[in-house]
Amino acid sequence: MYKRILLAFDGSVEGRTALREGALLAKSCGAQVHLLSVVSETGGMAIGEGAFAGAVALHQDRYREVLEEGAARLRAMGFNPTAELVVGDPAQAIGEAARRVGADLVVVGHRRQSLLARWWAGSTGAYLVDSVDCSVLIARTVISDELFERSADVVS
Incomplete structure (x- = not known):
């Protein structure tokens, strides 16, 4: 059904949910997996860089570590x-x-926001759904480490 799945992963609880749910789905479909981490470019990052030279690089280093952790979990699944x-x-x-990887499914996590936060930031989900030509799965099923490890071995 799905041949190329893009997993958005930031190391958060919601990102781990997307990684686990997406990986299990990819394994059951025999799909290729593409893992993406996005360092959000915000005004706060610019202020942080101004106050502490190298703040952005430290932030990127942390995201690289998170990305490698996610990739290692996926490699362990084959x-x-x-x-x-x-x-x-x-x-x-x-x-x-x-678009670049030709994904036919994008898997993202979901972080609840207050009405004010959603109004201020806009609807990221609506933008994403409108900007891709493939299915989008908003992963919300929390899968424990133990269940994930067992399920990863069972799914073929």
């Missing part, structure tokens, strides 16, 4: 994932990556 770190707006970066 995947040969591509892993990419980009800086920018997460929704735009995910959409661009989906």
Whole structure:
């Protein structure tokens, strides 16, 4: 059903949910997996860089570590994932990556926001859905480490 799946992964609880749910789905479909981490380019990052030279580089180093952790989990499941770190707006970066790799499914996590936060930031999810030409799965099924390890071995 799915041949190329893009997993958006940032190391958060929601990102880990997307990684686990997407990886199990990819394994059951025999799909290629592409892993993407996006360092969000915000005004706060610019202020941090101004106050502490190297703040952005430290932030990127942390995301690289998170990305490698996700890629290692996927390799342990038998995947040969591509892993990419980009800086920018997460929704735009995910959409661009989906087009670049020819994804037929994008898997993202979901972080609840207050009404004010959603109004202020806009609807990232709506932008993503409108900007890709493939299915989008919003992963919400929490899978424990133990269940994930057992399921990863069972799914073929």
